[in-house]
Amino acid sequence: MIVKKISLVVSVFFSMSMFAQEDVKTNVEIKPEVKISYLDSVKSTFKRDEAATRVDSLWMKELTSLDIYDDLTKDIQTINTDVTVDEELPTELLKQRLQAMNEKSPFDIEYNQGLENIIKSFLKNRKKSFSRLMALSEYYFPIFEDAFAKQNVPLEIKYLAVVESALNPKAVSKMGATGLWQFMYGTGKQYALKIDSYIDERSDPLKATAAASEYMTKMYNIFGDWELVLASYNSGPGNVTKAIRRSGGKSKYWDIRSYLPKETQGYVPAFLATMYLFEYHKEHGINPERAVVKNFETDTINVKNEVTFKQLADLLDMPQSQIQLLNPSYKLNVVPYYQGEQHFLRLPKDKIATFVSNEDKIYNYVAYQSKTKSLPAQLAMKVAPKAKPIVREKLELSKDLQLYKVQKGDNLGAIADKYNVNVSDIKKWNNLKSNAVALGRTLKIKSDFDPSVKTAKDIKSTLAVEKKTEEAIASTDDKDKNNAQSQEYVVAVGDNLGSIAKKFGTTIAELKELNNLNSNNIGLGKTLIVSKAVPEIIDESAVTTAIASNSSIDSFKKKATSPKSLGEDYFVKKGDSLYSISKKYPGVTISDIKKWNNIKDGDIKPGMKLKING
Template sequence: MIVKKISLVVTALFSMTMFAQETASSSQEIKPEVKLSYLDSVKSTFKKNDMAARVDSLWMKELTSLDIYDDLSKDIQTINSDVTVDEELPTELLKQRLQAMNEKSPFNIEYNQGLENIIKSFLKNRKKSFSRLMALSEYYFPIFEESFARHNIPLEIKYLAVVESALNPKAVSKMGATGLWQFMYGTGKQYALKIDSYVDERSDPMKSTAAASDYFTKMFEVFNDWELVLASYNSGPGNVTKAIRRSGGQTKYWDIRPNLPKETQGYVPAFYATMYLFEYHKEHGINPERAVVKNFETDTLNIKKEMTFKQIADLLDMPQSQIQLLNPSYKLNVVPYYQGEEHCLRLPKDKIATFVSNEKQIYAYVDYQSTIRTIPSRLAAKVAPKVRAVQPEKINDSELQLYKIQKGDNLGAIAEKYDVSIADIKKWNNLRTNAVALGRTLRIKSNVDPLKKEVKSIPAIEKKSDEAIASTDDKDKNATQSQEYVVAAGDNLGSIAKKFGTTIAELKELNNLASNNIGLGKTLIVSKEVPVIEETASVNSALASNASVDSFKKGATSKKMSEDYYVKKGDSLYSISKKYPGVTISDIKKWNGIKDGDIKPGMKLKING
């Protein structure tokens, strides 16, 4: 008998334990799995490289800006070498430095008043520009020097690219000259530079420098003088020959200079002035800015499929501006693929390693993108006809349920509560994404009572009186909301995307993030600005009964004899009076003792009537 009782007790305890476990497991919150975009799923398989470079995209855009090119071009064309410039640089000291430069250069560098004026003009007006140019020179000058050394050309000619293009491979003159060395279309074709719809090799640093080296070599064979070679590069060999004839057969640049075209008269002095500032920048307090990338830190690879810069930037977590800086010959931000031809992509070495290690996945992603290619969003916005926003699907009042978004909610959890699909909720509420704004009220067509369903209960909804609802009607009308989230310790883009029912790619697009790195305390936008649907019904009343929406609206919008209105930012007496039919500006001023019409946000106004 005792054994039997013990057995019953053990059985009862075991049953209670199993029941408790089942109850605990059934009461656990069911969180829907967030689907990753195809891009995120591809990148999740990548082998990570610890040498990932940190590049400031704003600085990259600054380097590719055409501001310096425009300023220097204007200076060279307008500087009057006969006008003395007031800048602290003793003439004797300048003569000594020019002499030192002349001793180690094949150029005939001589002091003259015109050259001194141009040097002082650059020192006075272009110090900051030269600081930026020196940062760029750390990338481009090694390319120039290697090519010039191979052709036995003076290395000092590298400074000519500063005068020509301000070291901007995308520079285009008014006449159409393009690239670092400013080749015209015909000259580029003459030196076998490819120019088509996708590619312009006049902007390719290596190929255009090789073409420039060929030109310098041929012109030196003609003139046997490097200063005349520079003059012919600017104005053409024909104009130099004419100037020699008009000067009575003299062959020195400074002798024939008055007979050269006006722009060429300032061209060689500008070249010498540039050389001087690069050689003596420390003495004049010009500090080179940070070099973002150096040539030896980059490498190239051959592309096997056509790819856009955006695809490369998304896959390798790098700004498009850096790809543009390293690959300026691609005109449409696309690396094309022609059968039988090689197209190279230059990238930082660590990104090359990531690309080569994951080529299969990268090209699979490119193939996938090619099947869904559409016109660019900006172009689509311009050409698309303007239509009214699609109205949410009308829902039968008897099936209507309203749900107010609480902190931590996402569409997946809400769909589970009401036994409907996410797609239906988006259709009923005219949602374009899975992101929902905190505090927004959703319209849901469901016969399921979430309070009785064995899932996480609906958070308590604050009761509002008719007066409160009526006073908030005007506040919410035509308003927009966006949801933000402050990054906490342990957060990453994946966990935040899962929390708010969105994807990593969408978070990066909303917040203009170049990589998956996010700083502690950073505020992220987790949903786009969406129109707030005006709801004038009492939420709790709608959940409690099947009364019609019209009856709720009628009760909510009924005005009382007196009401308080709190002034919001952007309000005026005129806009407030429009919120209350039959109320004038004079009425509001009279009821509140306002004389001059001055109201401030937060101020309480009494509205009678």
């Protein structure tokens, strides 16, 4: 019995120890380390306002929609004011309401059959549109009223922006009129609105409204009648003056209306009909949609460095569409930096608080991104923070100013890579406002980097070129080395696909295929991929071995440029193009290869056999 009891105690003790060991194993299980991005590490240190309001994405889409603008513009141009519309609105009741509007407005609002027809047409066909417009007006009307009050312009003119642009700052007419107040290019310049590659202040609600207010004041001083001011805004003061002469000197809109251009004849009635629907929307069952963003909930901040909307959206945790809505004058979704000028960014107040509290961190992140962006996109994905040079004859050079003369085929990206600086720095040092740079121009470069000194990066690039593709090998001579580095190209003023294809020795078809383009249209500032040949970053050990075995750039170059013999068949490899293949054979052109192989459009595929007849 004693032996059995002892055995039982030992068994229980052993079992408990086993459970304890299992418990320990479970508790000390090591979790894999989770790496976070540089963006997340920056954002984790931000001070945040927890009371930030959430913006409805559907509302943002609504604010940037152009469908109302298209519908209203078509209506105003096509509505026949002489055709009676069947809609329930007693004429006598309408006359009473128009009289009530007239009594509290400086406009001469009087009943006529044409105005009744337009009001009834809007009620019949555009009720839903006006419900949406009234929601938009909660954001824009306070801006308009503030500007008009300063110039003593009737506040009712705010309804004109509904007729002009359907309250969309990005609206552009067929004639090129732009923004909430639909300024033509010349008129915008006349009223000191900045228009360049980055900025179009015709789309800036504050500045464009101030310009419209100034125009209205000047026209009223000429005509002394607010209806004629509206007519001149639509067709120009010259057409109004002609109509006055043709009418025998009459000075009221309704007296000269028949002598005005056809579009202007419906323009003022459309404005008055819009005013009526906003004033009496409840009586007609028009319920304004919910307005999430209001102007008084936003504020502006002076931006001290160039920053993109994408970077701001990532850092501030807000939709990029919201930044676009609040800052419609920035054409390329970039807040630029011009020396000696101020640029402002409008944001919700809670985001302004986050920006101000973390301004230095935001600019540091933007600077970090600019360095990464100077590399081709495909290469930047493979490269970690910049590798230190392994071989340098000179580690430190004088920071004296260096001069560089722009050569054929150069762009700011390639020059920045050559001197190990940023594109934005080169633009700042040389007062450049765009990425375009003239051939033969001498640029000032402030850099301690000597491009003539060979580094481990140069050797790595050459090794990678030899290993990766024959196309890259064939381009390691001095002439084509720049092209191998310039895997991407930023579209400059005057560029088109043909000129870019010629510059990089490729074809329009290849550029379109590389960049998934459906047409030949390319936007200014767009980054295009101009070659598939992307050097692959290789191990440090491979570079060290190459150096240890006395490998040199010249030996790689000699091997890379050795010609292939003519009169042989060539099998197309992945990444090949007709241009890269022609470079492998002395004296052979793209047109030769096309002719020998009956190729019409330049389309070749891996594995395809090509005849090289010589």
